[in-house]
Amino acid sequence: MANENIFEIIAKLVENYKKDTPQKVKLIDLFIVFTGLTAAIQFVYRVLVGTFPLNAFLAAFFTCLSLLVFTVALRKQVNPATSGEFRVVPERAFGDYIFCCVLTFFVAMSYIG
């Protein structure tokens, strides 16, 4: 164990992730990474270009962040490894998720322009 270097540990982690993680959770993880990256890009753009127009930045940036949070919540409810904490069927969890996201989109779209 001790002479395994960091790359081998990562390789093992990825292998285990590929093997043990359900397909749906992998999909969720992909979406989480997407929203996180998009938020990061926007922040970099804001730093480079400036705060004007602030409302557009806030709308788009916080849409990505809230989507990220919602998706993490969905992942916890859907992933068999953690869903034991919740007494919610996955269909109900997904319905909640859709509702929250669509509401966020409405708010953000009215604020962005």
Place this chain on the structure above:
Amino acid sequence: MSARSSLSLLLVILYVVAFAQCQSDAPLKNSKRTLVVLDTFDYKVSHSKFFQQLTKKGHKLTYKLAFDQDIVLSKYDDYHFDNLIIISSSKRSSFGGELKYASALSKFVDNNAGNVFVVAGSSGLSKPLREFATENGVGFDDEGTSVIDHFNYDVNLDTSFRHTVVACNQVSQLPSSRVIRDAQKFVTKPILYSGLAISLDRHRNKLLLPILTGSSTSYSFDADQSGTNAEPSIRGRNTVLVGALQARNGARITFVGGSEVLSDKYFSSQVQSTQSSSGNEDFSNELISWSFQDRCVIRHSNVSHHLVVPSAVDAPGYYKVGELMDYSVIFEEWDGDSRKWVPFVTDDVQLELIMLHPYVRTDLKHVADGKYAARVKVPDTYGVFKLHVDYRRDGLSHLIFDDQITIRPTRIEEFERFVPAASPYYTIMFSTMATFFVFSTLFLYTREKPKTD
């Protein structure tokens, strides 16, 4: 009833007409009623050319003796005179009539904006005038002293051989170029002077200005006490021979340290050093035209400001932050010779936009015929601003005026709706929604692969 109302209407019309007349009435002081207060009427003879100059400039002279009990300056706060000339060296402690109290002179300046021309007589300055001078921050040296200059004195007039008749022929001795124009001509025609020295406290009183000063070798001392070791209190360039104070209301108070400088004798004297006649006549001419407001009196009119668009309204109620504004004003100077207001041209007028402190300070450029203009971008701060012009220069009457404008913030619907700079945010918003849709669809239709192992 109708008769009464028509009468009051007539009164209103009369009043308006009179007011309009007042406005167009050219100078501040159109009339030149001048009271001349003298110790003795001998001055009328010895200074006849000086009084002729005044008459030529349109002054109506009224002569009074200083201790005349019937000197009346005003009645019911209505002044009979616009200018006051006092030549006095009397030792008596007060003048006669209304001039009995020293405050009468100050009141004449304050309430009437009248010009006062104070000349020390041949044997010093009388006490009430000394008090008046001190009130104005002008200090005459003690009785018995006189200005002495061992390097620049006039040979012909200096009969006492004490070098108390000083010849002023340096340009630097005439520091107020607006009061005495063309100082260069006095290089060849020196101004002869004898009398008291004046010290001006210019640090405390910014309204004072020296008109004729001594050269760097001049000093003020009692010529009889030549043996004492005491140091002269006024010396060098600080020795002022003729000084003035321009009050904030435009009145001009001139102090001349000795009456000889304006006398016929000095006017017509030949100066040996330059082989020419003295410059006293020209000097006196310049001095009285300034002192009695024949020139260097300026006024402003036609202040206008509006947006920089073709059909802009003049003086709009509001400007939006950051808008461009055109400002213009006309400056005119009173010309006593032609008795007209003529365009005043200079290059140092500034406009300020002030809200507690100046946000914008810019040059007003002369365009044509005394019209000054500036294009200003109003500040990015909203609030009530003053358009402030403060033009105070030595020798000119002061010009300070304000106009008020309001600068409002951008209204909610005036902001740009869709900004190019925000296009990444718009793109991200829509791409996120599209990805969300794709993700949801995939999520719904994904089936777990059955575990094979």
